[in-house]
Amino acid sequence: MVKLFPAHIPKPGAGRDLAVALVILAAGGVVPPEDLASAVVLGELGLDGAIRPVSDVMTLTLAAARAGMRTLIVPAENAEEAQRVSGVVVIPASRLDELVERLNGGCLGKRPPAGGHSTATPPPLDLADVTGNHAARHALEVCAAGGHHLFLLKSPQGAAAMLVEGLPGILPPLDAEAAREVAEIRSLAGTPSGGSGRPPLSAPHHTITPAAMFGGGSDTTRPGAVSLAHQGVLFLDDAPEFPGRILHGLRLPLGKGMVMLAGSDHVVRMPARFMLAMAAHPCPCRPEQCMCSERVKRAYLSRLAVLLDLVEVRAHVHGATPQEGPGESTATVAARVQAARERAAARLAGTPWRTNAEVPAFELHVRFKAERGALAPLWAALDSGLLIPTVFARLLRVAWTLADLRGADRPARQDAEGALALWAPTPHRTP
Numbered sequence: 311m312v313k314l315f316p317a318h319i320p321k322p323g324a325g326r327d328l329a330v331a332l333v334i335l336a337a338g339g340v341v342p343p344e345d346l347a348s349a350v351v352l353g354e355l356g357l358d359g360a361i362r363p364v365s366d367v368m369t370l371t372l373a374a375a376r377a378g379m380r381t382l383i384v385p386a387e388n389a390e391e392a393q394r395v396s397g398v399v400v401i402p403a404s405r406l407d408e409l410v411e412r413l414n415g416g417c418l419g420k421r422p423p424a425g426g427h428s429t430a431t432p433p434p435l436d437l438a439d440v441t442g443n444h445a446a447r448h449a450l451e452v453c454a455a456g457g458h459h460l461f462l463l464k465s466p467q468g469a470a471a472m473l474v475e476g477l478p479g480i481l482p483p484l485d486a487e488a489a490r491e492v493a494e495i496r497s498l499a500g501t502p503s504g505g506s507g508r509p510p511l512s513a514p515h516h517t518i519t520p521a522a523m524f525g526g527g528s529d530t531t532r533p534g535a536v537s538l539a540h541q542g543v544l545f546l547d548d549a550p551e552f553p554g555r556i557l558h559g560l561r562l563p564l565g566k567g568m569v570m571l572a573g574s575d576h577v578v579r580m581p582a583r584f585m586l587a588m589a590a591h592p593c594p595c596r597p598e599q600c601m602c603s604e605r606v607k608r609a610y611l612s613r614l615a616v617l618l619d620l621v622e623v624r625a626h627v628h629g630a631t632p633q634e635g636p637g638e639s640t641a642t643v644a645a646r647v648q649a650a651r652e653r654a655a656a657r658l659a660g661t662p663w664r665t666n667a668e669v670p671a672f673e674l675h676v677r678f679k680a681e682r683g684a685l686a687p688l689w690a691a692l693d694s695g696l697l698i699p700t701v702f703a704r705l706l707r708v709a710w711t712l713a714d715l716r717g718a719d720r721p722a723r724q725d726a727e728g729a730l731a732l733w734a735p736t737p738h739r740t741p
């Protein structure tokens with residue numbers, strides 16, 4: 311027998327069919343009960359095992375997110391709607407037998423995505439909570455100071471997601487105009503913010519549909535994850551797991567700062583200017599027991615090739631070693647980022663650009679000049695074929711950011727070398 315609590319609230323409709331079925335299966339040992347305890351289950355069940363859609367999934371998903379639930383099993387036809395709510399993992403299900411198989415394969419055991427936009431989102435993590443990883447922290451700081459994109463190569467014990475969750479905290483607070491844009495987008499998405507003035511972090515799961523990622527679909531006024539990241543950070547954890555068409559589709563917002571949502575007779579432009587942060591394991595297996603060949607590893611990361619030439623800052627994240635002390639706090643790093651941003655803003659006053667990442671390559675050669683001979687390491691890398699010209703321009707921007715961070719008027723040789731090291735980091739070896 312299954313009891314539904316609380317008894318005094320009416321429970322119309324058949325939307326609890328699937329939950330009841332899973333509870334019975336868990337009680338019978340057919341599916342692992344401990345995983346189900348932390349999941350919200352929606353869906354009507356047909357006699358043939360088909361899982362049918364339910365109504366008002368958005369409201370139910372928001373309620374679940376506010377209650378702190380981070381995993382939802384929903385009918386496949388409702389998945390797109392549920393995925394519009396950030397900070398929750400949505401597991402689409404179309405048949406009961408398939409779902410049972412996936413539950414036994416551990417599909418609920420995965421870590422939910424970071425961040426989120428509901429008002430129940432906890433305050434951002436303090437970077438002091440992440441031990442060690444000085445190279446990755448430096449990469450994070452440089453990205454925040456210059457508006458550059460970030461790629462983190464993960465190790466099993468590394469805290470890549472935690473680091474990225476700390477990124478909005480070291481970015482400068484939104485100005486009034488940016489805060490208004492962010493509030494408008496959230497309101498369109500049905501997830502109004504508390505007006506924190508903090509840059510958003512949008513962290514979609516890799517099962518996201520194109521409509522939930524880019525917006526639109528049946529409703530061209532619905533912002534996607536890229537627009538929810540506007541003026542903040544879009545975080546793709548386990549980035550190679552995202553479908554190729556989603557990775558490829560990101561080039562447009564990354565280049566134009568917006569997406570075009572096409573309806574039957576109209577097109578809506580939705581802002582989507584964000585810093586991209588991606589994290590990936592080096593291979594597709596469980597890295598703890600990795601037996602993958604170099605060829606398999608290369609093929610796995612090459613799925614990101616469509617985006618990696620746009621990402622100028624890279625770092626390895628590793629498990630902290632005992633000799634590594636605690637890291638600096640968010641406030642300490644944020645102060646340095648703010649000072650660097652002010653330096654760049656003063657230099658860029660009167661131009662349409664606010665961060666080094668936005669300055670066109672041509673201007674970097676004509677209007678702003680590095681110290682004489684400072685760029686020799688970058689020119690050498692270009693000559694040797696290590697860099698292509700577009701990457702050269704990206705690293706020149708990073709060199710400017712490094713100069714801003716150390717309070718210098720323009721890049722010196724050490725900044726060019728620093729930019730190269732951030733672009734091609736050597737792997738950290740744990741003892």
Ligand SMILES: [Zn+2]
Pocket residue numbers: 593594595596597599600601602
């Ligand atoms: Zn492997």
